[in-house]
Amino acid sequence: MRTGPVPGGGRGAGGRARKEGGRMQALAMSLFDPAAGQGARQFAEIGLALLLSTLIGAERAVQQKSAGLRTHTLVGVGSALFMEVSQHGFNAVLGLENVSFDPSRVAAQIVSGIGFIGGGLIFVRRDAVRGLTTAATVWLTCAIGMACGGGLPLLALAATLVHFLVVWGYPWLTRWLPALSSVEQAGLTLSYRSGSGVLSRVLKECTDMGFRVVQVSVERPGRPSRKKDPLAEEEELETGARAVWLEVEGAGSVYALVASLSEFDGVLDVTSDRAEAAE
Numbered sequence: 001m002r003t004g005p006v007p008g009g010g011r012g013a014g015g016r017a018r019k020e021g022g023r024m025q026a027l028a029m030s031l032f033d034p035a036a037g038q039g040a041r042q043f044a045e046i047g048l049a050l051l052l053s054t055l056i057g058a059e060r061a062v063q064q065k066s067a068g069l070r071t072h073t074l075v076g077v078g079s080a081l082f083m084e085v086s087q088h089g090f091n092a093v094l095g096l097e098n099v100s101f102d103p104s105r106v107a108a109q110i111v112s113g114i115g116f117i118g119g120g121l122i123f124v125r126r127d128a129v130r131g132l133t134t135a136a137t138v139w140l141t142c143a144i145g146m147a148c149g150g151g152l153p154l155l156a157l158a159a160t161l162v163h164f165l166v167v168w169g170y171p172w173l174t175r176w177l178p179a180l181s182s183v184e185q186a187g188l189t190l191s192y193r194s195g196s197g198v199l200s201r202v203l204k205e206c207t208d209m210g211f212r213v214v215q216v217s218v219e220r221p222g223r224p225s226r227k228k229d230p231l232a233e234e235e236e237l238e239t240g241a242r243a244v245w246l247e248v249e250g251a252g253s254v255y256a257l258v259a260s261l262s263e264f265d266g267v268l269d270v271t272s273d274r275a276e277a278a279e
Contacts (some may be wrong), residue, residue, distance in 0.1 A: 001124055004128030007078060011025075011247065016252065038088075039047055040258050041151075042084050042088070044083060045080060045148045045151065045153070046084070046147055046148070046149065048080075048153055049054075049076045049077050049079070049080035049144065049145040049148035049149060049156070050073065050076065050077050052076060052141075052156055052157070052160045053072050053073045053074075053075065053076020053077060053102060053141050053144065054069065054072070054073050054076075054142050054147060055071035055160060055248070056072050056137060056140075056144075056160065056163055057070065057071065057073050057076075057141070058075070059073060059163075059164065059167060060134060060137060065131075065133075065134045065260040066121055066131060066134060067117075067121055067134050067135075067137070067138055070092070070142045071117070071136070071138065072138060075114065075117065075141050075142050075145065076137055076141045076142070076144055077145060078145065078148065079110055079114075079141075079142045079143075079144075079145030079146045080146065080148045080149035081104075081149065082106055082107065082109055082110050082146070082149065083110075083145070083146050083148075083149025083150045084149045085106060086104065086106035086107045086149075087149075087150070088264045092216065094260045098279070107146060107150075110146060111142070112140065113173050116141045117135075117202065118135035118136075118138055118139055119135070121134050121135040122135050124171065126181070129172060133167070137163065137167075140159065140163055140198075141154050143159065144159050147159065149226050158161045161270075161273045165200065184249065184250065184251070184252070184253075184254055185214075185247070185249040186247075186248055186249075186254040186272050186273060187245060187248075187272070187273040188245070188246040188247075188248060188257075188258065188261070188270060188271070188273075189243065189244075189245050189269075189270070189271045189272075190202060190243070190244045190246060190266040190269070190270050191241055191242070191244075191264045191267075191268065191269045191270075192241065192242060192244070192264075192266050192267050192268055193241055193242075193268065194241060195244045195264075196231060198264055198266035198267055199244060200262060202244075202246075202261055202264065202267070203216075203259075205238035205260060205264075206246070206248055206250075206257065208252050209256065209257050210248070210250045210252035211247060211248040211249065211250035211252055211257060212248065212249055212250055213248055214247040214248065214249055215246070215247040216244065216245075216246055216247075217244065217245045249275060254272055255272070258270050258271075258272050
């Protein structure tokens with residue numbers, strides 16, 4: 001007995017294959033639907049956010065800042081994605097009756113949420129605030145990512161260029177600002193008797209006379225300094241005395257400050273680098 005192919009069997013298998021192919025094509029079209037916010041434009045916007053935030057993060061990483069390449073890249077891409085979700089993620093419910101929703105509120109929450117990261121980058125050390133520029137850079141990277149996700153690529157590119165202009169060009173500008181202002185900077189070398197409590201009164205007097213104490217370096221006489229600084233060279237002082245170097249800046253008179261501190265009980269000597277330069 002001879003057997004042959006079942007009539008119509010080939011057509012049935014081919015039909016099932018075409019049907020499965022059609023289902024896969026429909027699934028792919030539904031996933032990559034520009035109307036649903038998952039088209040080539042959206043991927044290009046997130047890609048641009050990735051590129052720009054990577055450039056900013058690389059600059060921060062070269063400067064060895066606390067927030068570097070990975071942090072800035074993730075912030076930029078995440079902000080762009082939030083913007084895409086804000087624009088296209090709620091289309092299904094916006095058309096329903098009696099449904100009121102503002103998608104822009106998602107974008108508003110990005111700005112407030114990024115403050116947690118920025119706050120963690122700012123710290124105070126020896127009365128000096130550190131990390132402000134890096135925190136501001138993270139904030140700007142967030143805005144650049146939002147601009148990319150919001151379909152504003154030219155503004156995102158312009159903001160990136162502004163970032164590099166500020167971090168590379170402004171340090172040169174700030175070197176000229178003190179010469180244009182009336183703020184004076186000076187270093188004071190103060191020797192006083194240990195245990196007399198004079199240092200706190202000296203710092204208060206500097207503040208009262210319009211100066212801001214930028215740096216205080218206290219060294220015990222008779223011990224070599226770890227960092228040799230010409231402004232903080234120790235002199236041979238009598239037993240029980242201490243030497244302190246103050247860096248101050250303000251609009252007041254440095255000579256008047258030196259004269260006032262010299263009158264304090266417990267102060268042995270006060271010298272200013274301004275006086276040494278004049279000599």
